[in-house]
Amino acid sequence: MFAGEVQNNKLHLIGKLTASLIHEIRNPLSAIKLNLDLIKMEDSLSSDVLESVDDCLSATNRIEYMIDNLLSFARVVTNGCEHFCLNKITLNAIDLLAVKANKYGIYIETQFEKNIVHIYADKNKLLQILLNLITNAIESYENNVKGKIVIKTILSEENETQKIHWIIQDNGVGISESNQSRIFEDFYTSKENGTGLGLSVCKMLADEQGAEIDFESKLGYGTTFKVTFDVNKMRKLYEATHISY
Ligand SMILES: Nc1ncnc2c1ncn2[C@@H]1O[C@H](COP(=O)(O)OP(=O)(O)OP(=O)(O)O)[C@@H](O)[C@H]1O
Ligand SMILES: [Mg+2]
Incomplete structure (x- = not known):
């Protein structure tokens, strides 16, 4: 049981670390998304560039989805x-x-x-x-x-x-x-x-x-x-x- 408590403590630390890290990733990530959306609104984009921008957007969406999942995993949920x-x-x-x-x-x-x-x-x-x-x-x-x-x-x-x-x-x-x-x-x-x-x-x-x-x-x-x-x-x-x- 004692070893379990120490492990629990480490998990809390990792949870906190992960939550802070995610918080720090979120801000630049939303800046990237916002700028990609702005670029997409340009009329003069070739279809190749448009395709690349769409790829970047779906990649940022994937990162966002992953960090959201990680955040809910890292969150401290026990209430005993x-x-x-x-x-x-x-x-x-x-x-x-x-x-x-x-x-x-x-x-x-x-x-x-x-x-x-x-x-x-x-x-x-x-x-x-x-x-x-x-x-x-x-x-x-x-x-x-x-x-x-x-x-x-x-x-x-x-x-x-x-x-x-x-x-x-x-x-x-x-x-x-x-x-x-x-x-x-x-x-x-x-x-x-x-x-x-x-x-x-x-x-x-x-x-x-x-x-x-x-x-x-x-x-x-x-x-x-x-x-x-x-x-x-x-x-x-x-x-x-x-x-x-
Ligand atoms: N009892 C104490 N005596 C002197 N300094 C302390 C004491 N408790 C905390 N501190 C100071 O506060 C800082 C932050 O403490 P905290 O426990 O958050 O992090 P840490 O001990 O440095 O690292 P860890 O994340 O491994 O606990 C310490 O680095 C130390 O400078
Ligand atoms: Mg300490």
Whole structure:
């Protein structure tokens, strides 16, 4: 199952990558089509040229058809909401990343809220969010620094609104103020082998679950990411999908 989750995470990344790529292909493609249509309207075209233009048009239509199909294939379609324990999937994520953390010499500590029993959301998607955030936290430590990552779950109540916070805290390199506004952008990466899609996937998945992601960071001191779930919102989502007449 664990290997499956990692694979799922990669599929999300590929999906996101494909979707961005397709988006980038669409614009020049419609410019090509538009110009071909304009050329076709010329009166003075020989039948040979007209035939070539028609060939080009049907080829662009074929590309459009293929990318549309690819887009619907790449789109994330799962919607498997269920009740589950946030603390438990945190442990699953830590298990999955144990080898990587070990390799970097990182110790992962948990501080769990005991009162959080279950939340209602898509377990796989939340697991993917956490895998990306912990991976970033691990990678935030420079070589051979023996670091620690703290993962907390906290339940808070303000104005009768219950919120659950998932906190991932590292003391790694931190993010400079000028880069802080860029980290959720597609393809923004400061890493040699990064794709720069991890956080934008997290944001997309959190939006789908009605959760919010924010962070605080100080260059040279570390970074804290926080994922916040509104319990009332989740309850409404649950009721909306479980109405019995
Ligand atoms: N915990 C963190 N500490 C320091 N920098 C971070 C942290 N999390 C994210 N960043 C910065 O944000 C950038 C974008 O992160 P993101 O996860 O989107 O991409 P990535 O990690 O570079 O590549 P990948 O697609 O493999 O995840 C990172 O390259 C890094 O500069
Ligand atoms: Mg990342």
